[in-house]
Amino acid sequence: MKILLIGKTGQLGSDILRNGIAVHDIFAPEREILDIGYLESIEKAVMSCKPEIVINTAAFHNVPLCETEYAAAFKINCMAVKELARCSKKIGALFITFSTDYVFDGKKRTPYFEDDEPAPLQIYGISKLAGEYAAMSVWPDKTIIIRTCGLYGISGAKSKSGNFVDKRLLDVETNKYLEISCDQTVCPTYTDDLSKAILQLIGKETIKPGVYHLVNEGECTWYDFTKAIFEIIEFDAEVKPVDRKGLSDDMRRPLYSAMANTKAKALGVVLPYWRNALERYLNIKYLNRW
Numbered sequence: 001m002k003i004l005l006i007g008k009t010g011q012l013g014s015d016i017l018r019n020g021i022a023v024h025d026i027f028a029p030e031r032e033i034l035d036i037g038y039l040e041s042i043e044k045a046v047m048s049c050k051p052e053i054v055i056n057t058a059a060f061h062n063v064p065l066c067e068t069e070y071a072a073a074f075k076i077n078c079m080a081v082k083e084l085a086r087c088s089k090k091i092g093a094l095f096i097t098f099s100t101d102y103v104f105d106g107k108k109r110t111p112y113f114e115d116d117e118p119a120p121l122q123i124y125g126i127s128k129l130a131g132e133y134a135a136m137s138v139w140p141d142k143t144i145i146i147r148t149c150g151l152y153g154i155s156g157a158k159s160k161s162g163n164f165v166d167k168r169l170l171d172v173e174t175n176k177y178l179e180i181s182c183d184q185t186v187c188p189t190y191t192d193d194l195s196k197a198i199l200q201l202i203g204k205e206t207i208k209p210g211v212y213h214l215v216n217e218g219e220c221t222w223y224d225f226t227k228a229i230f231e232i233i234e235f236d237a238e239v240k241p242v243d244r245k246g247l248s249d250d251m252r253r254p255l256y257s258a259m260a261n262t263k264a265k266a267l268g269v270v271l272p273y274w275r276n277a278l279e280r281y282l283n284i285k286y287l288n289r290w
């Protein structure tokens with residue numbers, strides 16, 4: 001399949017490229033070639049490539065920054081997504097874009113289903129949900145929204161100065177005592193697993209448009225996850241749980257945002273459990289170091 005991939009330097013984008021390049025014809029321009037913030041450049045890129053699938057992994061997803069730079073957040077997370085969907089429609093391409101667990105308010109205590117009512121608590125979640133609606137509004141027949149959570153991958157999230165796992169490992173180089181929040185329950189997800197699941201999903205002829213939840217199975221708090229990191233690498237760090245009640249400054253994060261994969265699972269697409277994924281990540285990324 002001919003694929004236009006946006007965000008190839010990111011955690012997820014780089015894994016989709018690495019895992020998909022052997023079987024697909026992937027055109028993955030650098031941001032210097034296609035910056036989706038310049039909405040007028042999107043049509044030219046899509047029309048000159050004429051892919052069968054457009055995959056957008058780009059986002060403005062520094063959550064605190066979205067509160068102050070809300071115009072940029074809405075431009076990238078909503079308007080650019082809408083324009084990509086519109087251009088995909090023009091050539092009949094399948095459009096795949098990514099959303100977040102932060103579309104939910106976290107009031108549930110069991111994993112969110114794909115059709116649960118979203119109610120985002122901050123600008124990031126609002127802008128991503130707006131992007132979901134905008135894409136579906138222009139290309140409902142062939143838009144797939146994949147909601148995921150707590151991503152970590154080999155390339156590290158540049159816009160967040162590294163992913164959660166890498167940051168904890170850096171932390172202990174300077175300080176053996178860490179305070180980590182225990183108030184948010186999530187599904188941390190390894191982008192290698194997520195990228196393989198996406199590649200599996202696009203191979204399914206029976207795939208229908210709409211929202212999918214793709215996360216590593218199981219759930220944990222960031223505190224549990226941090227403890228698991230140090231258990232796996234057998235490093236003796238002191239980790240103290242802290243209850244921040246989902247607050248950072250005035251901004252709220254969902255206290256519970258574990259998600260259930262029901263739709264992709266029905267097609268046979270399931271990701272491994274989070275701890276198994278974390279073990280594989282640490283083995284690959286830190287084997288030589290620890």
Ligand SMILES: NC(=O)c1ccc[n+]([C@@H]2O[C@H](COP(=O)([O-])OP(=O)(O)OC[C@H]3O[C@@H](n4cnc5c(N)ncnc54)[C@H](OP(=O)(O)O)[C@@H]3O)[C@@H](O)[C@H]2O)c1
Binds near residue numbers: 031059076100159160
């Ligand atoms: N990270 C998480 O914890 C998390 C959780 C839930 C959902 N998600 C969603 O999952 C998706 C992938 O996240 P990720 O962690 O893989 O992101 P990432 O590592 O930060 O990568 C983002 C990619 O998008 C590119 N990009 C950013 N702005 C762009 C623009 N204006 N034009 C073109 N390219 C642009 C970046 O390019 P540069 O290298 O040039 O910056 C980078 O290649 C996003 O939609 C995100 O909202 C992420």
